[in-house]
Amino acid sequence: MSEQPYKRPPITEAVIDIRFSEDLPAAELEKVSRDFASVYANRETVKNVVAQIGVPPNLEAAPTTQFNQHIGYRLASTDVTELLVLWPATLIVSQLAPYPGWGAFFSRFERDWTRWKKAVGYRKIVRVGVRYINRIDVPVPPEGYIEESEYLNIYAKYPDIIGNVAGYFVQFRAPLNDIECDLVVNSGGVPSPLLNHMSIMFDQDIIMERICPQNDDDIYTLLKKIHEKKNGVFEASVTDRARELFQQ
Amino acid sequence: MTSILFDRQRQGSTSPPLQMLKDALSKETMNLAEAIRTFLHSDPSPGSLLQEQPIAGLMQTSTTRTARVSVEPSLHERLFDALAEVKIMTSKVAMHLDKQWRQKLFAQLDSLHDPDEWEEGEEPLQQESFATFLKAMLAINPERRPGLGLSSLGHLIAAWTTGSDRLTIEFLPGDRTRWVLARAVSGETDRFAGDTPVSRLVEGLAPYRPDYWLRYAEQQDHQPA
């Protein structure tokens, strides 16, 4: 299959994320984030705060609160389409639209992964994920509604007695045993950024947590397998009518 | 039925708050409903700084927020943040934009947020104004790109000029636009102004032959309105 078969691919974001078993110390994370200054125009510090409030049943005791926070770094290209996000236990390479194709996206991941490894050395990987978020923008027909089944083969099915619905959301998780990964699909109607359009989101996340690769060759091989599987799932999920929209 | 769009902003607005039903429903049902609610509000994009995670149980609430570290942003940070946000917004519709058009747009936006030209008391480009602008540009699809400006309130302004004739549109929050056009007719200037939702901007401008400004071919056929 051609790397970029569509004139207007509906991809809004593509993400490769690698998670590690342990946090990188804060000082080391800060230093490695600076190592990327030559390849990303912008770098900013971000804070992730998790607040937990525990309320005992019947308020038998006073509520408790707990705050945990992590410092991370977000690096971005000048046009903010190429992103690298570094957390103590996660590396995320993200590509916003326009999607340049798998070749360019994967090359950037290789570059950033190599630079990361050079800076921090080996760290045990516990999760590898590839996520593609698509948005299918459909012009509103004269009748004022669309049949999602005309654009996607994944949709909510309900009896005729319900009639037209104002919105829907579908999520499922399925094992992909041939590549020993799990697939999570989210799909549903979303507000459209275009006038006179309706939009359907199709988000697939393919995750490896069972037996994570630990060396570069195995990581790259896995990512390529996931990419091929992702393409297969996508092509099986969209209809020819949707494909026509991607070619306009 | 005019739409089957799922509007996240309205989701839950007509149903009773979940906590009011907790005594009528099982803990498992409440956990499931809450997990779905928080999941539907999750923004999966690392491009955004907002992330939410499903809560652990009925009586515990865990919320995650990702935010900038600095509390009092400098001017440079304010301008950078504003630019970054609208560039991310543009990426959401980048598949519908010509690459060169997008690059030129970014250059214009960068120029409007030059710290060396920034005046005290001005507001950077507001996201809601830019959202209105994007909708308008995708609907109008002008051949001629506009010159851009910025109001003191951070509203984007698009301006087309043909000789002494001018079309100026200000993009307001809430999907609204204000516009004024001026055309020379027999030595006098006719001016028309409007305040319309962006969904009716094309319709609102139609009586004044906006293609005269928006399309190259129309300029060669200079006819008064």
Next chain:
Amino acid sequence: MPSSKITNLPDDNRVMRHVGWNKLRRDADNDDKVIGFLPEAFQLREGEDSLSVRWIEYYTDPDDAARIRRCVLEERAARKIGAKSAFGIGRVGRIKQVCKTHGASIRIVHEPKDNEPSHSGIRRLPKDDLVLLDALASEAFTEMVLNSDIPTEAI
């Protein structure tokens, strides 16, 4: 030298309005060349009740270019202005006529401030009349001086 009390500016005198880069009208087909002023350049901000301008004939230099330069330098001394900004110049009588045509009866008065002796204000200007603002931008403030064309020198 005019007296220190607030006075209406004579109709045959001129005023100058500073316009920042973001409110200059540009031609995107021509490398964003500056070609005029946006209507918003003459819009009152929140909380303002008069539009700030400078009275060119406040300065009595025989050379007109010198009078304009003194006004520009006064503006630069009063606040930070960008190198790519510009100044719109209009005749008082013409500004009043344009406003009157669009239903606005304005006054242009001398409002000197500390270290800003030529400071003046256009009062009773409608806040959100886009048609009037467009007319001011194109028919009233008809002359443009680029900030970059005025060399730096002390008053």
